[in-house]
Structures are given as C-alpha cells and as structure tokens.
Amino acid sequence: MKQIIKLTIITCAVTLALSGCSESTNSSSYTAPLTSSKAHVKELSTYSAETFFDTTSIMGSSFSPHGDKILVSSDESGIYSLYEVNAQTGGKTRLTDFTDSTYPIRYFPNDERVLFTKDTGGNERFHIYVRETDGTVKDLTPGDETRASFAGFTKNASQFFITSNQRDAKFMDLYRVNSKTYKVTPVYQNTLGLNVGAISPNGRFIALSKSNSNKDSDTFILDTYTKTLKPQLISKHHTPAQYSPETFSADNKYLYYSTDAKGEFSQVWRYDLASGEHSPALADDWDVSFIYFSTSGRYQVSGVNADASTKVTVIDTQTNKEIAMPKLPAGNLRGVSFSADEQSMAFYLNSDTAPSNLFVWQVGSNNAQQLTNTLSKKINQNDLVQSTIVRFKSFDGLEIPGVLYKPKQASSTNKVPALIWVHGGPGGQSRTGYSAMQQHLVNHGYAIFAVNNRGSSGYGKTFFHLDDKKHGTDDLQDIVYGKKHLQSLEWVDTDKIGIMGGSYGGFMTAAALAFEPEEFKVGINIFGVTNWVRTLNSIPPWWESFKKSLYDEMGDPATDGDRHRAISPLFHAKNIIKPLMVIQGANDPRVLQVESDELVAAVKANGVPVEYVLFDDEGHGFSKKENRITASNAYLKFLEQYLKAE
DSSP: OOOSSOOOHHHHHHTTTTSSOOOOOOSSOOOOOOSOHHHHHHHOOOOOHHHHTTSOOEEEEEEOTTSSEEEEEEOTTSSOEEEEEETTTOOEEEOOOOSSOOEEEEEOTTSSOEEEEEOSTTOOOOEEEEEOTTSOEEESSOOTTOOEEEEEEOTTSSEEEEEEEEEETTEEEEEEEETTTOOEEEEEOOOSOOEEEEEOTTSOEEEEEEEOSSSOEEEEEEETTSSSOOOEEOOOOSSOOOEEEEEEOTTSSEEEEEEOTTSSSOEEEEEETTTOOEEEEEOOSSEEEEEEEOTTSOEEEEEEEETTEEEEEEEETTTTEEOOOOOOOSSEEEEEEEOTTSSEEEEEEEETTEEEEEEEEETTOSOEEEOOOOSOTTOOGGGSOOOEEEEEEOTTSOEEEEEEEOOTTOBTTBOEEEEEEEOSTTTOOOOSSOOHHHHHHHHTTOEEEEEOOTTOTTSOHHHHTTTTTOTTTHHHHHHHHHHHHHHTSTTEEEEEEEEEEETHHHHHHHHHHHHSTTTOSOEEEESOOOOHHHHTTSOOGGGGGGHHHHHHHHOOTTTOHHHHHHHOGGGGGGGOOSOEEEEEETTOSSSOHHHHHHHHHHHHTTTOOEEEEEETTOBSBOOOHHHHHHHHHHHHHHHIIIIIOO
C-alpha cells in the first residue's frame, strides 16, 4: 500500500525477489546486443532459475571501527546471513546462522560488536539483536508482538537509540540503550502517532514526523533537554505538502528535511535549530530521495530518483564540489558509506544486467577495488537485457512511463509473448536494476513492460495522486493501454500478452482478469489484495501512524465499503475466464493467506485453470532463495503452458 513514510532497507530486501526493488552490478560493463536477430537466436544461451538464483544478493556497507572490514548480508547460503568482508582481499567470514534471514545494521563505533535485525518467518515483527565479539547473540527487543527498529548512535558511541511498539502495538516509542550494559531507558512516549525521523549526533534533538493525510505531513523537533518533552512544529504551512526529516548536520546545528511544498518534486531544505531559519539545500528536476553525511560532515551523499534510476552524488563539503570518482564498470552507485577516518569509501554498483557488487575505494586514489562477483559464473552477462525507458499515451492522453525489457530473441520475424509487470504500492515504482526473476523470464523469450501507472512515485506529486480513490479504474486503464503499446511493437506477439505483479501489482493482475476479462491471456498474482473490505480492516497495528493517509488513498472502510467491494476482484471472480496463477506466503501480515485461498477457490469454480503456490515459511515477499527458485520455475512453467503454447 502507498506509504508516505520512508520504507527501510529491510522491507526492500525482503521483497527484493518479487517486487521491483532491485539490487545491482558486476565488474564487466554492459556490451551492446548484436544487431542481427538471427545471430541473437543462434548465439543466445538460456539459463535455468537455479542458475539465475545462483547469483548472490548482497546489501550493507558498514565499516568496522578500524576500517579493515565491511558488514554485509548475503544470501549465498540460501537465506540472508551476516558476513564481514575483508576490505582488502574480499574474503568473507559468516557471522550468523539462523533459519530466518538476518539483515545488517552496523558495527559498534568503537569495537567489533554487530547490530542486526530479523523477523520470524516473514511476519515483519523485526527485533534488534547484538552479536558479541565471541559470537553470542542477544535479542535487545524481546516479545512475540514486538516490532523494533534502529535509530542511530550518539557521536561518542556511549548510547544508541531504538524505536519499539512494546508499550502499545500501534505506536513506536523511542528508547535509549546503553552501549555497554544494554540497559534500555525510555526517551519519548509516542501517544500522538508520530514517527522518529532523525536524531542529532549529540542525542539532544529528535526530529519527528506526522502524517496528516496522503498529501500532507508535518515535521517536529523534540529537544530532550527540556522538561516538557513537547515536540515543536517547525513546518507551518497552509497548502497541503509533505515535510519529512532526513538527517542532522554533524555539528548538531541543522536539521535537513525533504518537502514537496516548493513544486512538483521533493527538495531538501535546512532548518537552523538556533534561529529557526529555513533555507534551501538541494533541488533537482526530479525527487531528491535522500541526503546524509559522513561522521565528521566532510562528505555529503545524496540521491535523486531520475526517471526510475537513482543517481547518487558525493560532495566534498570543504570545496562544495563533487568528488572525482575513479573509472568504474557501468552501473549506478548505491549504499555509499565511509570509514571512521573517512579515508575509505564503500559502495555498490548496480545495473540491469548485473547484480550488486561491493567496492571499496581509498578516497582520491585512481582505482577502486571490487570485493565481490555476485553474478553466477555460468551466466554470460551479454545474454542479459538492458532496459529502455518508454512512454505512451493512456486513455485520457496522460503520458505514462515504463521500463521495457526486449528479449534478444525478439524481432519482426520472431515475435515474442509479453507481460505487463505491475509494481507494488499503491504508490510504488518499477525501477531499473538487476532482477533475477525478471531476467529469467526475459532470457526465456518473454518481453516485460514494467508500467508505472498513474499513482506511481517518482514523477511528481500531481501524478502521484491521480489514482487516489480511483484504484482498479483509471490506473487499470493505464495498464490496458500499456498492453496496447506493446501491441504496437513489431516484435511482440499481439495475441500473447499476460499480466503479473506483486502486492498491489497482484491486485491489479486479479482486477485486470476480473474487470477486463478479454484483455490479457493469463495473470500471475503474487500475494495480491483481492478483498479490500477485509484488507483495510485487518492492517497490521504498527500502521496506525499513517492509517489516515492510507484511507485518504484507498478510502475509509467505514464509509467507502461499497466502493471497496466494487473494486475487489474476489467479489467479481465469476468474470475471470483466463488462466490464473497465485503465489502466497502463509505468514503475510499485509495480505492474509485467506485472500489468495478464496480467490483460488472462486476461480476454480469457474472451470478455469488455476495454479496455487503457497510458502508456509514466508511473508509479504520471499527471503529464501529456495522459494524464489520454486516461484520462478512455477512462473515459467505456467507461461509456457498457458501463454506461449496457446
């Protein structure tokens, strides 16, 4: 569902294999495809799902205190586990061995203890853990119903902060944790439904945000040195706009926050904590996605969501100029971090044709060292496909963007079947970057057009809100017109076009089959909402702080129940006449298993072919490599039988 709050790296990691969140690049630069279509078919190798997922997904770039190791999470064992990577040799040492995936937070600033997080079976109740230097592990936030997140160390490293809903399942309170004893002390009891956005390095100032609607939010400053502990509003405005904390300056003087109050796209502004003055800090022709600083403040790292790709810039604040990076393989920078002495920089490179690889660079030197090679050795990178950004006109003339993958087998004399891919959300965005699942299908001759329908993020606030309370209608027509665009391409088999997507994209898939039953030949619904009446009445309790925003987006179940029923595919399943595949995690707290169970039963009653894959150890997204392989094999088998062979 569309969330105005920031999603953590954990959410992206868990849903990586099935959503549009993608991870990244390999040391070889992309080689342009051959021009002869016959040569394509002759020379192209196709690979199994097992080979594509032999590729390693990796994340995290926290340096150890001495800068000689980097903390990462890698799924090379089959699930995400913690490893420390030697910053000179790339050698890895495994640190965790759980049955559930573990995700890195960071090293302690002054020693090699490690903070990490994990949930249980995909239930999204993430806890904060510490791994001691002797390998023992302690859960700092116990409780079956507890959900917690890390909020940062103080600059002297004597304390760190966490948020937790242990007091009230609906709200995240702020706590201070002693770095030596792990004693937990309450800092701020959140009874107003605020979200912690940033904490100043000295621990004095807390930046909080509050979602007022899906178009409007506020930012507050809490000075913990005051007796009242009352948050002070710093974002007074009269026209609806989003205000969200980003980070504090290293000297504790300024808060940097993002806002779309000044135009279509989010900018970063700076608030002077002493004077109360606001001033512009960073703007672009696209959304500025994030900004943060190295420990001393010497380096500023920012990212811009430029037409479905993130463009990262690193500025030397002493010269106010972009640092000169060494020559690198093709790809986009991500996950930039600096060592404590700021002499070394770790980062990832990512592209459509290669997964994330970790690099380390001695700042100012001529070369960066690649520490990982994550693409399967069995895959020739030149067999993979680089996407193109495509735009088309929808039913009302609105221009709709999308990310198109053209199989190398495709030509005017060798037309290929195609799939419309719909991202999650609502309010998500299909983006460039490596996806083993998508490349697997493209490699086997299926075009994929990842349409960013109205309501997608990244294209301005007007575009973002065009689907408000119009879900399953106007946005669905964008998908239908995306199909029409595919049919205009000479290399697409116009009679063999299907639709697939995860989460909200799964809803759109089921909606397309139910409300536009003649448009698509098949549909693959990956943990998609099918009954909005139930879903909006069973959202996880920790979504309370942005429930109003969700209702502004989708409608309040107390007043919009009739519309929710009207757009829910389950209640119109009698219309589904084309083959359907449904994929579901039994532990999904967002889209309950019963949603998929009921849709499958209803469509089977129509005498329509239905394939159902249920994972009993997953939630809203599949973290286990074995399950991702099973799902991808199921997609391909289903498509070969019901789309390509028809």
